[in-house]
Amino acid sequence: MTAFATLPLSPALLQGLDALGFRQTTPIQAQALPAILAGQDLIAQAPTGSGKTIAFGLGLLQQLDPALTRTQAVVLCPTRELADQVGKAIRRLAIGIPNLKLLLLCGGIPLGPQLASLAHAPHVVVGTPGRIQELLRKQALDLGAVRTLVLDEADRMLDMGFEEPIREIAGKTPKTRQTLLFSATYPDAIRAIGRSVLRDAVEVTVDSAASPLAIEQWFHEVDTAQKTAALAGLLIEHRPESSVVFCNMRRDTEEVVSELERYGFTPLALHGDMEQRDRDEVLVRFANRSCNVLVASDVAARGLDVKDIGAVINYELPTDPDVYVHRIGRTARAGSSGLALSLCAPHEVPRALALEKQQGTSLRWRRAPLAGKQARGVPQATMATLRIDAGRTDKLRPGDILGALTGVAGLPADSVGKIDVFATRAYVAIRSADADRAVARLREGGIKGRKLRVRRI
Known part of the structure; x- marks a missing residue:
């Protein structure tokens, strides 16, 4: 690790870091910041929770001229929740920069207030590709003075079909801009878009402190018809203070919530078909500990920023091993310990074997405890x-x-x-x-x- 004070950062940014209590870099910050602060393009493979937001936040703020009232930095995120999280982090870092204007531009909320806010150009824009593309086409947003373009969680943005908006947005920025691309995984699609929007990029790969090998993992083979009883049994046995249960399909989240309610749990569902206000309310209740079981789809859970998630449970194994790695990393943020439990129906065994091959170590299997219809000891939210x-x-x-x-x-x-x-x-x-x-x-x-x-x- 490196002390932030030894890096060529402005006094205002050092003040912000000090106010936040940040003294030492994380591995991704130590590896990425020298290139970022030198103005080089960067492509970094780094997981959520590794400190990458601070890395690119420092970089874009270091280049920013507060006296120039034009948009100088754009951060693209896959979801509104992640954009909100990133925006808050950058605002905290910029506490020592007077009159900084940061604007959140995301879908799912009315366009009118955003158009009104753009009457005076923000220094920094954080948002989702679709909404920023829409505002560009309405000529409400000018990216002609952008110095830094950040693609955060680029793999998920591509999964969600945002490749065309990303390319259009990048094309509206100066060719001299600095581009920083962060991705939890590094598939061919990421390499392709990297080649098209980056110039002589420095590549950084950081092994996650929350890698699968650092998390206690257990796999439970169970018949499909017994999955809900097994899920309830695991929650009663391990009693995590908070847990995220992942389903592969949106419709399954509501069904699992209904089944858990029959056992006496007070779970909430989070999926992409929900209205934004309802999504916000669910995330508030989970973060404030008035709901201790969140049943979520993968896309809906992107940007979920809740500390001390006690356990991640895979109600279904994902077909992509990289998605599994991303899921379970939520229970071991910033190097803390974590617990990952997976239910595996017979037809999912090949997926488990693919995970075993990827991790290079044998998976640990045990019998799933099955909760009875009159379950006792169901943990309640405090x-x-x-x-x-x-x-x-x-x-x-x-x-x-x-x-x-x-x-x-x-x-x-x-x-x-x-x-x-x-x-x-x-x-x-x-x-x-x-x-x-x-x-x-x-x-x-x-x-x-x-x-x-x-x-x-």
């Missing part, structure tokens, strides 16, 4: 979520909510968990035993003297 129908546009702040809960509502501070404030609504996690009392007291006493609609979800 928190509940309250939704408040007011947000940033109503000038509602997290401190206002906390003050009302510990003041008017009379709750102890340790009963209040994570608070998330969106444009028109807010969510607060409350210890489950205190949730109903909190709702009643907030409805009666209000927040900042205002009566607001509050309900438990």
Whole structure:
């Protein structure tokens, strides 16, 4: 590892790193930053959770001129959730840069406010390829001054059919730009797009601290008809504080949630057919620990940024071994330990053998515990979520909510968990035993003297 202070970074960026408590680089940062700061193009194979956002965030901010009110950096991400995560990280890094304007441009939200925001060009754009392509075609976005183009999780963007928008966006930027491409896997399609948009790129490959060999993995052969009972049995046996269950098909996520509810769990589904508001709500509840089982499809879970996921469970094995590696890496972020459990029906055994070949070591198999219809010891979420129908546009702040809960509502501070404030609504996690009392007291006493609609979800 390298100390950030030894790198040729501006005082403002060193201030941002210091404020965030970052002193030493991760492996991807140590290998990539010298080339990035030297202005070279880069193609890096690096997994989610390895610190790549800080690497390219420092690079694009180092090149940025805050006095020039034109778009100078573009970061493309496969999903709105990942774009939001990346945007927040860059804003935190830029705490020492005055008047920096960063704009999030993603699909799934109205176009009008984004067009209005583009009346004054942002310094940095973070978004999804489809929406940025749409804004370019409307001539609402000018990329003629872009110095840095970042393709984050490029493999997933190609999987989602974004190759044509990526090429169009790249074609609207100056040929002298710096291009940074990050991908968890390195298939031929990535090599092809790399050749077309990068110039003399430095290649960096970082072995993940969360590689399959560093995660405790168990495989459980089970009949298809017994999969849900086996899933419930594994959750009861291992009792992870939070877990992500992966399904291959969107429709399966809802079916698995329904089956788990019959056993007494309180799971939530996350898939691509959901409205954006519903997706946001699910992610809030999972992150604040009021839901301890998230059943997700692969695309929907991209950008999922939740610390300390206790276990990843493959309800079905993916057909692509690289997808398996990406899934289980979510339980071992930043080098922490993790647990990966996989259910394997007889027809999925060839997929398991492909994983064994890729990892170069024998898989560990054991009998799956089957939960009975009257399952006992089902782990419950420790928190509940309250939704408040007011947000940033109503000038509602997290401190206002906390003050009302510990003041008017009379709750102890340790009963209040994570608070998330969106444009028109807010969510607060409350210890489950205190949730109903909190709702009643907030409805009666209000927040900042205002009566607001509050309900438990």
